[in-house]
Amino acid sequence: MRGVILRGPGDVRVENRDDPRIVEPTDAVIKVAATCICGSDLWPYRGADDVHDAPMGHEYVGTVTEVGADVTKIEVGDFVVGSFFTSDNTCEICRSGYQSICIHRTPMGREGTQAQFARIPNADGTLVATPGTPDPDLIPSLLAASDVLGTGWFAAAVAAQAGPGKTVAVVGDGAVGLLGILAAKHLGAERIIAMSRHADRQALARRFGATDIVEERGAAGVANIKELTDGLGAHSTVEAVGTQESMDQAIRSTRPGGHVGYVGVSHDVVLEGRPLFYSGVHLHGGPAPVRRFLPELIRLIWDRAIDPGAVFDLTLPLEDATVGYRAMDERRATKVLLTV
């Protein structure tokens, strides 16, 4: 089959790879219908993570073509959505809602879903079947559920505790931040402040529910958010970047007793204990347990209650993945969908 391989920093290629096959009896194999490029794929692409000769991709929707002997909940022919960590969905950590840290999890990035087929370990606990074969226009939204929507949802709903009466600030205007806005809106937040400097992303932020835009960063950005919140800061802040600047921004933009939901994969972030202590904020985040939200998110998408697929602003065939990486790297695209 064809699949994306990162040979080294800046060197991503579409090459022939071995077809995946059932290895464990709990595996499934899917024919990928669509996959995409993640903001986190840019870290190794840019050389910030030391990765060589690796298959790429961890977002996917597709049709099951084969299941292992122990798979009972997923059938050949099902159209399924999964996420970036597989999970048994039965261990104590899964049952508490943290399937992304399942004791039997495996990273889908290792399988590399930017490909025609993919092996899905822990298929029963990982994949969620849609009610039927989706209309083609639903595929982008279902694919978004696989990672960026589920991550934004976790950040807003659980980690940042967005909800009615709350003012929510969102740091980061990538796909996860934008879908954090969509989640906050759906959860009934009263005011949603998007921190964004890009006109196109500001427009999408407003479409998803942002009521205010703050372009400033650092101390000026914090001052702006304080001004919009009676000097107190946001109740709930979504951090969707993963840099020192964005984490500081998020913590300082949040009122005492407020909640910071951080889902940008941390890169070189260090948090000083003393200011964190005196901030009085709640801090929660990490790899989002997307599996927890998939049934609800699939239903909302199926009912056309939300349209997270709008974050994809560039669609390319898998063979042109290299073009997609360049577009995202150069910020000409927010999120690239690859058709397979």
Next chain:
Amino acid sequence: MRGVILRGPGDVRVENRDDPRIVEPTDAVIKVAATCICGSDLWPYRGADDVHDAPMGHEYVGTVTEVGADVTKIEVGDFVVGSFFTSDNTCEICRSGYQSICIHRTPMGREGTQAQFARIPNADGTLVATPGTPDPDLIPSLLAASDVLGTGWFAAAVAAQAGPGKTVAVVGDGAVGLLGILAAKHLGAERIIAMSRHADRQALARRFGATDIVEERGAAGVANIKELTDGLGAHSTVEAVGTQESMDQAIRSTRPGGHVGYVGVSHDVVLEGRPLFYSGVHLHGGPAPVRRFLPELIRLIWDRAIDPGAVFDLTLPLEDATVGYRAMDERRATKVLLTV
């Protein structure tokens, strides 16, 4: 009046100080009945905080002797309990339960309650009157409510989310940690693991409700806690020290999705973003909003349902405060009560 002054590191004295008086119409003045030495007083005493010529003390119970013109809820003659930050108890931050970060807060450490009298700013929002004049044997427990009990309670109940069915680990066997155990027990925690190396503190930990003792620290301590929790870690961890070692211990001892409540005042702590991200824990803490819990804690003490005063293992007259500082510094005493 007589009061404690820290002249410099290691140099604490009981000296004559001006009698406090009403400055703002929202002030009260109390005749201190009992005060105590806090673990956090040891930081400047040891020179870790740069403090000179400062009045000391922020824990207090006593009788109101004078009130300002705008004080309406507290009367002369009331026996009252307050805490280390004053609060108006009416601002949005107070109403959300974070009175220790009230927009009008003032630090009681600046007033220095290790003295015969103390001025209490924001009296109406800070002080809680007991149902009557307490029996003398209740005074230590009411004094504990002023800081260490309220702090342990916040850490366990709110920040670490201790409760029925939970395994709670407590890092730190000082007064706050011990009272975090008492709080966890009262809240119905199933298992309470005290991390302690001192036989006398272990005994008090067990009296307050600890079911297990872990003496090891670092990786061995984490391994021990994992062994007691099916390899997963505690649901809820109270961090009551404030050092790098104790914060690392707390985070690493907590399961994914679990809660770390940290109330030890941070000293030189830095948290690496990446391991925190992948830990999946909730992190919350800071200066405890003791005021929020005072009505409930006073009632429990008044009804003799809890006996937090047992943490005081040395009682001295105010004039001998110097002896008390030395005893705590040399770990011969867990918590020193000063009678006034």
